[in-house]
Amino acid sequence: MNSSAPTPPRSDAPRFYDGSEYVKDNSVGFLMKVALAVLVRNLEHQLQALELTGTQWHPLLHVHLGCDTVAACAREMQTDAGAMTRMLDRLEAKGLLVRERSSSDRRVVNLALSPRGAEVAAQIPHMLSEVLNEHLRGFSPEEFKQLLDLLRRFIANGEALGEANKAGPGPHLMVQERDPEQNDDSNPS
Template sequence: MPDMNVKTPEQPAQATAAPPRFYEGDTYCKDNSVGFLMKRCLAVLLRNLEHRMQALDLTGTQWHPLIHVLEGCDTVAACAREMQTDAGGMTRMLDRLETKGLLVRERSTVDRRVVHLALTPKGREVAQQVPAVLAEVLNEHLRGFTAQDFATLMDLLRRFVDNGDALAAASNAGPGPKLTLDEG
């Protein structure tokens, strides 16, 4: 039986189709940019989260480290990595949460460079309410989507991230930008 993977003169080589180009520099318009629309999506989501988190006496960014600590992120460095922020921004955020009595920091007795995080009882109570608020706001943003729409959206976003990660790795771009957590 002949090997089906070997090209013979009767089998023309299949041309590899170039991937589609969705943008061109001379016709680019920010209003049709995936990046611009994702940034708008994130901005409106954060605005709505900020509003809903007020009921828990949290700003739109203070809930984030609480969730990470609740889920087992137990050091300042690990929390900063998870949130893709710098240590200085994380320290300022943790200062505010500590002032509110939601968490405590304790320097490691084994390695003084390591600072452990723990929720206070009040912090645990508040942090346990955050997922319900997140779910409520996200569900409002997804109103009118079918289950298939949601699955497709999640798949497309994951593929977009995977492509971006592959591009960054191929070009040695390094880690993504650090986000700042400063708020009033």
């Protein structure tokens, strides 16, 4: 068997979709993409109050949460270093971020929030939580926990398929079991 050929479906895998009857409006992938697009639109609208665009709040939050190099932020945000550098240029121009070359390795650029950047970044998780809570309006605590569990299982199945197909590295996601009572919903993507 060719190593680049897709792995055939397991015989015990459920068959929820049939290619001859595929309807995009019932596609889990399509619905997740639409859900993410609506969430991002609402987040961006809310974060305009901090004078941040959609491409600015995300890296600012990652630096706030501990990403201290350009490379680490690029990995965390699943983007390339060049795109990350352009995003960070804008944050630095706004006075929210400070970059400094490492004294021990000139290839490494260290990141830190300016005092103003720290103040702005500290507000982001609260605004994200408000928008996420609005999207979850009407969900019971049990449904919220179930949604998280189902998404984690969906991701784990996809990771297993990627490994079986030797698909190469995908996005590095920190998917862990969490207690929904901790209300850890600060990272939408």
